[in-house]
Amino acid sequence: MTQAQTDPQPRKMSRDTRRAQLIEATIETLALRGYARTTLTEVARTAGLSHGLVNFHFDTKEKLLSETLALLAEEYRLNWQAYLERAGADPAAQLAALLLADFDPAICTPARLSAWCSFWGEAQSRPLYQAQCGANDAAYNACIAEICGQLLEQGRYEGDPARVARVLRVTIQGVWLDMITTTPDYTIEEGLATIHACAAAFFPRHFCAAGLIP
């Protein structure tokens, strides 16, 4: 977060450090003010820097926003892939890991959720969204569909893998949206419970309201 205002920050920092700092400030500003009122001056002030620096490091506002979205997409991808890797080979455990991943406290913060929502809401940024997230989204979809397919087969459940996978995915997205738009007090636990209820409906012998059945 901002160590702004009263800081004797080292004047010169590595390019990457400054860029990361500005991107983080962009996420915060998107969350706090929304896409429409996110100005370079506001981003710079949140980072405790002057607005000229934004153009120095990113050339244009568009590139700043583009790289912000790229960062969000990349950290999202790394997160679920890490969870998946730790889950082993069992499809039920893999699915449980994927569901947990999206509620990891590093990913599922108010600021990041709001920032995502800002990008979704901005029609202008939809081609940008496709460019930055299309490949990742496709990989995620293929992955969760594959896992659901295995689990359906293993548990002799009925259902179309692609549709079950899509329900799980959009339920997560819908819960995310809920966490942003509804009045405060929607905890990560409640979000997880909702998605686990959904998983339990499709895979009652593998999931319950509390999550994966051991």
Next chain:
Amino acid sequence: MTQAQTDPQPRKMSRDTRRAQLIEATIETLALRGYARTTLTEVARTAGLSHGLVNFHFDTKEKLLSETLALLAEEYRLNWQAYLERAGADPAAQLAALLLADFDPAICTPARLSAWCSFWGEAQSRPLYQAQCGANDAAYNACIAEICGQLLEQGRYEGDPARVARVLRVTIQGVWLDMITTTPDYTIEEGLATIHACAAAFFPRHFCAAGLIP
């Protein structure tokens, strides 16, 4: 849609007609350009009018957007309540009606979905969203939770009514988001099939992939 540009529109029209016309143009503009790039001039041009008229009829841009959201919220509420009324007293039929309602071609248009998304994404408009939609959302939630409760009991299903209801609701929202953000070609039928798959998972003796079981 716009009969703009080449029109010999009657010069004087009723206040309400013009206001409705401008609100419709606002929805289109939000969908096409996003919240951030929605300007009064653009709205007016879409409506085939001069931009001075917007301020004449709505005073400020903020009020225009506020009334646009109010219209969306109201037509949404009227729609699901009408579906519900036609459904009779059976909870399964009521739930089927609620699910269908959100994919009614009058509600579920690209422009309207995008406009909703614009409002969700704009942090600034979140208090406005609560003010305009909070009561409606609460009524909807209470309604679908009640119906799910009845259906759970009637069918001797297991599950928490509030959570089942929330899964269904956020799945609809998630599908809506999908229909906007993913590359084209996501039909209403596919959306309905997804939500029906979800309902079938919770209520397998009442719903199947094709919808309500007769």
Next chain:
DNA sequence: AGATTTTGACTGGTCTGTCAATCAAAAACG
């Protein structure tokens, strides 16, 4: 000293909201 980062004033452009003038329909009048 030379290289690089950082600042903040400045510019050109865009947007919102205002307003005086215009215009068409309705009302009042002869």
Next chain:
DNA sequence: CGTTTTTGATTGACAGACCAGTCAAAATCT
């Protein structure tokens, strides 16, 4: 019924504010 007046919708030019991007100068580092 034709003419004039009134009403109120409509227009487009304009002012004030704000913002992205530029740049010369300053600060800092090597």
